[in-house]
Amino acid sequence: MKPLASYTCKLTDEQATALDTALRARDWKPRTVPYARFAFESPKANIVFYESGKLVVQGKGTQEFIEFVLEPEVLKQARLGYEAVLNPELLLPRIGVDESGKGDFFGPLCIAGVYINETMVASWKDAGVRDSKNISSDKKIAELADKIRKTPGCVVSTVVIGNEAYNRLYFKMQSVNTMLAWGHARVIENLLAKKHEMNPPPIKAISDQFAASKSVIEKALMALGKGFQLVQRHKAEEDLAVAAASILARDEFVKGLARLEKQFEIKLPRGASAAVDETAKEFVSRQGAENLGKIAKMHFRTALRAQGLPEPPKKEWRK
Numbered sequence: 001m002k003p004l005a006s007y008t009c010k011l012t013d014e015q016a017t018a019l020d021t022a023l024r025a026r027d028w029k030p031r032t033v034p035y036a037r038f039a040f041e042s043p044k045a046n047i048v049f050y051e052s053g054k055l056v057v058q059g060k061g062t063q064e065f066i067e068f069v070l071e072p073e074v075l076k077q078a079r080l081g082y083e084a085v086l087n088p089e090l091l092l093p094r095i096g097v098d099e100s101g102k103g104d105f106f107g108p109l110c111i112a113g114v115y116i117n118e119t120m121v122a123s124w125k126d127a128g129v130r131d132s133k134n135i136s137s138d139k140k141i142a143e144l145a146d147k148i149r150k151t152p153g154c155v156v157s158t159v160v161i162g163n164e165a166y167n168r169l170y171f172k173m174q175s176v177n178t179m180l181a182w183g184h185a186r187v188i189e190n191l192l193a194k195k196h197e198m199n200p201p202p203i204k205a206i207s208d209q210f211a212a213s214k215s216v217i218e219k220a221l222m223a224l225g226k227g228f229q230l231v232q233r234h235k236a237e238e239d240l241a242v243a244a245a246s247i248l249a250r251d252e253f254v255k256g257l258a259r260l261e262k263q264f265e266i267k268l269p270r271g272a273s274a275a276v277d278e279t280a281k282e283f284v285s286r287q288g289a290e291n292l293g294k295i296a297k298m299h300f301r302t303a304l305r306a307q308g309l310p311e312p313p314k315k316e317w318r319k
Contacts, residue, residue: 004063006130008238011055011074019055019074023047026069093117093198095191095205096241097184100132100249102176105276105302106268106295107257108162109179112248113187113205114148115155115198116241123151130243132250145251148244155197157190159183160252163260167298176299180210185220192228204229208236260295268295272302280306 011019020038028040028047039048044061057065071077099111127147128140135141149156161169161183169179188205195201207217209232217230236242261268266283269275280302284292289307296303304311 004066005058005060006128007057007062007066009055009075010053011049012053015074016049016053016055019047019049019070022069022073092204093200093202094239094241095188095202096236096239096243096245097187097205097207098132098237098242098246098249099180099183100246100253101256102180103272104253104257104270105272105280105297105300106270107253107260108160109166109183109297110158110160110249110252110256111180111183111187112156112158112245112252113184113191114241114244114248115191115194115202116244117153117198117200119153120151120244121240124148124240124244129240129247132243132246133237135247135250138254141247141251141254144247148248153199154244155191155194156248157187157194158248158252159186159190160256162256163295163297164293167293170297170299177210181217181220184217188217188221188228188230204231206231206233206236206239206242208232208242209234264295272300277302277305 016037023040026042028042031039031041033039033048035052036048036050039046041047042059042061045057045059045065047065048056050056057070093115095113095115097111097113099109101107101109124147127144128135129144129148132141135144148154161179166179169182170176173179173182184207191202191205205228207230217232221228221230237246257268257270264283264287266279266286269279280292280296283295284306292298292303292306296306301311
């Protein structure tokens with residue numbers, strides 16, 4: 001088994017103070033990290049404690065630090081290797097759902113769902129399955145996606161909404177959240193149709209809180225999903241099932257974007273930025289405005305700028 005190279009957990013203010021004191025006593029080098037309350041480094045590990053209360057430990061000395069500093073001096077209990085004992089919910093059979101491409105002007109919207117049980121929790125313990133936003137390498141995403149799909153007992157489903165279909169749906173629904181709810185509901189329904197492949201059956205589905213109320217997804221569920229327990233929460237990707245779904249969704253997005261690049265012979269940057277604006281303008285000049293909807297999400301303001309059209313005034317955000 002490979003030594004642990006990364007670890008995350010939540011700390012109370014009291015525990016954070018104890019950790020800060022322990023690191024300073026050992027002459028760890030302080031460093032500056034955005035949104036961090038404090039951060040330190042040593043030749044073997046990097047420690048970051050964020051304003052949110054999340055602690056991240058990374059580096060070849062992670063396991064040693066946890067066993068000889070974090071657990072005895074800060075947590076006051078042995079957690080490493082006992083996560084499932086301390087939190088039995090980690091082993092429950094469940095479905096995780098997540099999406100990729102929502103904030104990207106170019107490329108599809110991809111939604112994935114993954115069923116996991118106790119076997120997957122054990123199998124992926126040292127594989128690096130985590131929220132895809134924390135994985136920068138497309139190659140690593142592809143490797144993990146392949147591992148997830150090939151894990152015995154794991155059941156997956158993906159819904160890829162290509163750009164032309166995306167634009168039709170948005171024109172009809174007039175809301176990204178409504179479209180996401182529709183996609184999440186379809187993935188959950190697809191997985192529940194494969195319930196006979198799941199042992200034991202899932203007790204709930206978990207997804208990120210992208211809408212004000214989970215009823216948005218519940219209303220989109222059809223016969224199979226009615227009455228099935230749905231949990232929506234912020235930072236749901238911290239759950240292993242949702243993290244796995246985020247990897248599959250990102251893998252589908254990367255592949256979809258690559259297909260568009262090959263088809264239209266143009267490099268398509270991700271997200272929404274000045275580089276995206278320039279590429280959109282270049283595409284329109286080469287391929288025509290009528291073809292922009294084949295590679296882009298047309299409700300983004302970028303689409304108006306690319307076509308030289310005036311942008312409507314921005315609405316004032318109100319809580």
